[in-house]
Amino acid sequence: MASEYIVNLKHISKTFGGIKALNDVSLDIKRGEVHALVGENGAGKSTLIKVLAGVHFPDDGAEIYIDGERTVIKNPMDAIRKGISVIYQDISLFPNLTIAENICIGNDTVWKKHLNWAEINALAEQALAKVGAKIDPAMLLKDLNLASQQIVAIARAISFNSSLIIMDEPTSSLSAGEVETLYKIIETLRNENIAVLFISHKFDEIYRVASRVTVLRDGRYISSHDLAAVERQELIRLMVGRNVEYLTMKAERISEQQILKVNRLCKEGNFYNISFELRKGEIVGITGLVGSGRSEIAKAIFGLNIPDSGEIILEGQPIVIKSAADAVKHGISYIPENRQLEGLLAKNSVCQNMTLAVLDEICKYGCIDTKKETAIAREYTEKLDVRPRDIDKPVGQLSGGNQQKVVLGKWLATNPKILIADEPTSGVDIGAKIEIHKTLRQLANKGIGVVVISSELPEILAVSDRILIMHRGNIVSAMNKEGATQEAILAKALGA
Numbered sequence: 326m327a328s329e330y331i332v333n334l335k336h337i338s339k340t341f342g343g344i345k346a347l348n349d350v351s352l353d354i355k356r357g358e359v360h361a362l363v364g365e366n367g368a369g370k371s372t373l374i375k376v377l378a379g380v381h382f383p384d385d386g387a388e389i390y391i392d393g394e395r396t397v398i399k400n401p402m403d404a405i406r407k408g409i410s411v412i413y414q415d416i417s418l419f420p421n422l423t424i425a426e427n428i429c430i431g432n433d434t435v436w437k438k439h440l441n442w443a444e445i446n447a448l449a450e451q452a453l454a455k456v457g458a459k460i461d462p463a464m465l466l467k468d469l470n471l472a473s474q475q476i477v478a479i480a481r482a483i484s485f486n487s488s489l490i491i492m493d494e495p496t497s498s499l500s501a502g503e504v505e506t507l508y509k510i511i512e513t514l515r516n517e518n519i520a521v522l523f524i525s526h527k528f529d530e531i532y533r534v535a536s537r538v539t540v541l542r543d544g545r546y547i548s549s550h551d552l553a554a555v556e557r558q559e560l561i562r563l564m565v566g567r568n569v570e571y572l573t574m575k576a577e578r579i580s581e582q583q584i585l586k587v588n589r590l591c592k593e594g595n596f597y598n599i600s601f602e603l604r605k606g607e608i609v610g611i612t613g614l615v616g617s618g619r620s621e622i623a624k625a626i627f628g629l630n631i632p633d634s635g636e637i638i639l640e641g642q643p644i645v646i647k648s649a650a651d652a653v654k655h656g657i658s659y660i661p662e663n664r665q666l667e668g669l670l671a672k673n674s675v676c677q678n679m680t681l682a683v684l685d686e687i688c689k690y691g692c693i694d695t696k697k698e699t700a701i702a703r704e705y706t707e708k709l710d711v712r713p714r715d716i717d718k719p720v721g722q723l724s725g726g727n728q729q730k731v732v733l734g735k736w737l738a739t740n741p742k743i744l745i746a747d748e749p750t751s752g753v754d755i756g757a758k759i760e761i762h763k764t765l766r767q768l769a770n771k772g773i774g775v776v777v778i779s780s781e782l783p784e785i786l787a788v789s790d791r792i793l794i795m796h797r798g799n800i801v802s803a804m805n806k807e808g809a810t811q812e813a814i815l816a817k818a819l820g821a
């Protein structure tokens with residue numbers, strides 16, 4: 326008889342160079358259930374799933390059971406053969422291969438010495454149909470957007486007959502509409518009796534898709550619950566180990582003084598006729614589906630995407646911004662969405678990364694004033710609660726959320742007049758998210774104009790004084806914080 330559990334992990338520990346990322350963790354996943362794995366940044370979630378996926382080998386004493394049978398997972402391919410597939414955040418498929426090839430590669434049933442393309446295409450089509458995706462399997466993967474690539478990765482997992490599909494923060498790069506599609510696919514998987522282990526920092530989503538939850542804290546197992554039986558506040562307390570209060574902070578005073586005015590900005594194929602203003606002390610939120618032009622506008626203001634026409638007016642004066650250097654000179658800072666590519670030097674220390682944008686300030690006669698450098702890095706690791714509090718650690722070894730905090734710190738250190746943040750808390754845990762929202766509000770209260778771009782509607786509602794909603798390159802609606810609801814915003818973003 327099949328076991329009630331598809332996976333049981335017991336006594337899982339994992340040490341990296343003396344640091345215990347996991348310390349005697351257990352996890353039980355029932356067949357066909359959607360199980361959420363939660364914990365603060367650095368709690369060990371990604372490490373735990375990498376053990377399950379055969380990427381990390383656990384320390385001695387670990388016990389892994391699949392379908393009730395004790396087993397050892399030797400490597401990633403071994404995990405896949407045993408029915409465990411992982412969809413990583415960066416997808417990690419092959420951009421230059423077709424969809425069909427990406428789905429079938431490594432699949433013993435069709436990937437043989439002599440490839441039968443009809444068979445391969447048929448298997449790919451079948452898998453795509455199961456997730457309800459209308460994607461041509463002959464297309465190259467790189468021609469799909471991230472959301473569709475993720476769907477291909479799920480189709481791949483299905484074609485391997487996985488009984489457990491693991492998703493590490495799958496919605497962190499998706500827009501509201503795409504998130505809905507993913508939820509539907511998860512529903513389909515559940516109906517097929519395929520279990521899903523779901524890592525997320527978004528509480529609305531956890532309650533929406535999962536039926537059970539396991540909490541990790543500081544590399545340890547805390548507890549597992551039926552989500553119907555545990556309140557949100559309690560779950561946060563279990564994650565953080567203390568009570569956390571989330572007050573949305575109101576603006577202290579938004580001055581009448583306009584700091585930025587964008588006038589009829591156009592860029593063919595990106596955005597059209599964009600006009601809005603930002604006042605000192607104000608936080609303007611911009612939301613809309615991915616691809617609606619939000620990030621392109623941010624880049625235009627920061628000199629990374631030169632518009633065809635229109636004006637940018639800073640404190641009453643029209644300015645010309647042709648490069649990021651121009652923007653920085655005018656006191657504009659920009660936190661990019663794609664931090665791995667645009668924001669961080671993985672091999673360099675937290676300290677070096679944090680001070681990268683203020684090198685001018687900390688350099689004297691061509692030498693770095695290390696005292697100043699350390700002081701700045703200490704200040705922002707402290708403020709943003711970067712863990713571990715070790716400014717000499719290479720950034721690449723921090724957990725995803727903590728890397729995020731370093732990029733944010735880097736730009737906050739520049740003391741900007743205008744701060745544009747694209748998805749500032751993507752991948753950041755609830756405690757740190759609250760801290761980042763507070764920091765943004767404090768910056769605004771100091772007189773900085775802040776633009777926050779976010780796909781996460783609860784975040785937009787929590788931080789913004791005014792909300793601009795984009796659809797296909799146009800601002801289709803502007804709402805004041807008062808009276809704005811998630812439903813109303815989503816309807817506009819979808820073009821209703």
Ligand SMILES: Nc1ncnc2c1ncn2[C@@H]1O[C@H](COP(=O)(O)OP(=O)(O)OP(=O)(O)O)[C@@H](O)[C@H]1O
Pocket residue numbers: 341345346364365366367368369370371372373712713722723724725726727752754
């Ligand atoms: N390859 C590695 N070398 C050294 N330390 C590592 C490595 N991978 C992870 N760690 C450490 O292990 C701990 C757990 O990291 P992990 O990535 O599992 O956290 P997480 O719960 O996934 O966090 P997040 O929500 O930020 O993604 C962290 O302290 C991290 O710095």
Ligand SMILES: [Mg+2]
Pocket residue numbers: 370371372724725726
């Ligand atoms: Mg992680």
